[in-house]
Amino acid sequence: MFDDSEDGDGDRNIVLKLMRLWQDERHAPDLLLFQGDVVERALQLLSDQGDLVTRLQTREDTSEEEHFKMMLVRTEMERVKFVIRSYLRTRLYKIERYAPYVLSTPEIQPRLSAMELAHAAKYGTLIASQFNSAVLAHVPESLRTLDDDDMHYTPAIVTKPNLDLGVFVHARANCPNIRMSDGNTVEIHKDDLQLLRYRSVEDALRRGLVELV
Template structure:
């Protein structure tokens, strides 16, 4: 999903006057625009087995821009019949961005529900989840525990009421599988990497522009450094 700036198709429209608050204004120090960054963040989140850090600045800016641009597009459509076609193009592009934002947030909620206890026990959970996601995770866990207790746990001895038991044979806390295979595209010359698998060490050469299928744990740090992208 590559982005494009449809202002170039009709520079005479009044949308040019909104350049500073445009959906395509740069919101980071990189050369990529916000929609390109959102697409990459969305793909990484959908393909990573773990919950990645929430991109608050990116999402907040896009949502604010969408709300502002939505009003401008509506006004433009009402002002001139000639501008209706271009306004429809803008609306289509904004719907595409809304889809990416919603899909990104839904993917995160799915992971939060799946790994609730693991996330809440992570000492860095405030750096991974947004404040709204933290509230959601806590409330979700409360509902799950309450449902389990009312459904069947109250029939069992008190010693068996724990829902987070962890022993050598049993771990009731669902954790992300960091050993899962993922496809990734290398964005930087990383070179030879090594990672441990059971009692052995595996080695792979990661060249810029190359596409690899590899264990997630092996490229986890490079993903955080934006040196690889999941596909």
């Protein structure tokens, strides 16, 4: 199975980091920072474990107990593969859903990898082209815009993440200054489980003080 390490860089720690990234990304309404280093190390771990299993399978002196251990390793490998795929699919879903918002919001773009940002640009161009030809070309010229700030459409044309969405938060450390929607601040103690607006815990999540569950 995957080994533990006290220095925080062991196999088990990489898997745990990946699991937490996946969990946070799935529950957060907004796009989080892409953790490419964790994904790359998890993929390298899968490659190393796959090579080890292959070598053991080709040895004639491999015992029945070792074959059983290899089965457990393969099961763990499939679990990690599923988490990686789900993590990337979740991000892709958000990128495509919020492509115009991502492209028009410079502070969001550093959260994406180069490939993700390129995909957002291509997808956004396709959506804008389709919308222009199918809808905007048939309305008065004064309405031919996708800029919500100019037209004040309700609901908005450009879909944005709902930062006021309620999320369940588990505190990984004491969080003394969580600002609520009414302007007051509250303290969340380590291991507390709270239901809060995402906007209130966004900064704590970015700093790794809380995790979404």
